[in-house]
Amino acid sequence: MRSAVSVATLLLLAVAAAAVEPAVWPRYNGPNGDGWSPATGLNKDWTAKAPAELWRLALGDKGYAGASCDGTAVYIIDHDGEQDIVRAIDLAKGNELWRFAYKDTSKENYGFARATPALDNGKVFTLGRLGQLHCLDAKSGTKVWSVDIAATFKGKLPNWQYAASPIIVGKTVVVSPGGDNAAFVALDVATGKTVWTGGGSDKAAYATPVVKGKQLIGMAAAGLVVMEAATGKTVLTYPWKTAHDVNSSTPLITDAGIFITSGYGTGCTMVRPEGTSAKEVWKNKAIQSHMSSPLLHDGAIYCTSDPGSLVCLDARTGKENWRQKGFGKGGLMAVDGCLIATDDKSGETALVALDPKAYRELGRVKPFNGGGDFWTQPVVAAGRLILRSKAELVCLDLR
DSSP states (O other), X not given: OHHHHHHHHHHHHHHHHHHHOOOOBOSTTOTTSSSEEOOOSOOOOTTTSOOEEEEEEEOOSOSOOOOEEOSSEEEEEEEETTEEEEEEEETTTOOEEEEEEEEOOSOOSSSSOOOOXXXXXXXXXXXXXXXXXXXXXXXXXXXXXXXXXXXXXTOOXXXXXXXXXXXXXXXXXXXXXXXXXXXXXXXXXXXXXXXEEEXXXXXXXXXXXXXXXXXXXXXXXXXXEEEETTTOOXXXXXXXXXXXXXXXXXXXXXXXXXXXXXXXXXXXXXXXXXXXXXXXXXXXXXXXXXXXXXXXXXTEEEEEETTTEXXXXXXXXOOEEEEEESOTTOOEEEETTEEEEEOTTTOOEEEEEOOSSSOOEEEEEOOOSSOOOOOSOXXXXXXXXXXXXXXXXXXXXXX
């Protein structure tokens, strides 16, 4: 009887643990594409207990590609010599499990790869800066298929090459080649064959699209594009031109409308879909996100912004709630009522309460010594915090 009770108790604890800490970060901007991890029960007082380092790994690409995690391994695109290297890293120990290489002999341009791998049903989907899309087996790194999206769709690469991460939509992987009626395309996850092309013929932007219901919402070089997720048919467009066509921030879906933001002094706006276009609800320059994607919590928008701040806005009115200096272009994400945001100059990473009334810091860590340009989004998975500089990948314990 004692043994049976013990087993039952262990099973209940296992179920509870699974409910408390979902273990995955399967794509850029988290499982739902909104910057949120669904995890709960993590350490939320870094002043009393700073996250301890679990492992550290050298990177060679001098860039900003993000990591994804399936709960047991971390996947990231690195670079060595004249090759991009997709690496699978053991989450618990930090040792390399496998690597897959493909050629990238072009001159370095703010490092090499920029995109975060997408994980789906035992497969890893990666995109290189020149358009090399690969589907790999997650356990072995063996290639399942590959497509050169620049060549296949006659893609018009942006000035700083492809950066929008692949995302999984149903049984397709969606990428942004920027070709003739191929601003966005969907490929079959099993074969790499084209399912649809759409979104117009605008040049590719840098922002990763997001799915809401039956719609795919993305940014092309000239502005917002909303499509049918199943067919790629354009539902509406909204012009949003920036210097150098830098639309890097994922659109944010709110009750007030669709929030978009860009840097180079462009600012931000909330637009409400109306027919085949969209109506401006409000517009200002309180948030000018160069590359980070905004987050939503209880009617407030949070984002790092040029010229060097973390900003909180009221989503309905656009009114600035508060502004905290010292973050700039740093990456950010949200978990369990808190924001994790990185200072782009020092790499210091802060835990901040998601409070629309005031900036409340709950502690910070400095995992890197030097490096600068800490632009990559933090990742939370399986009780760990994964951060990167241009030279290192670091795993910290949030438990």
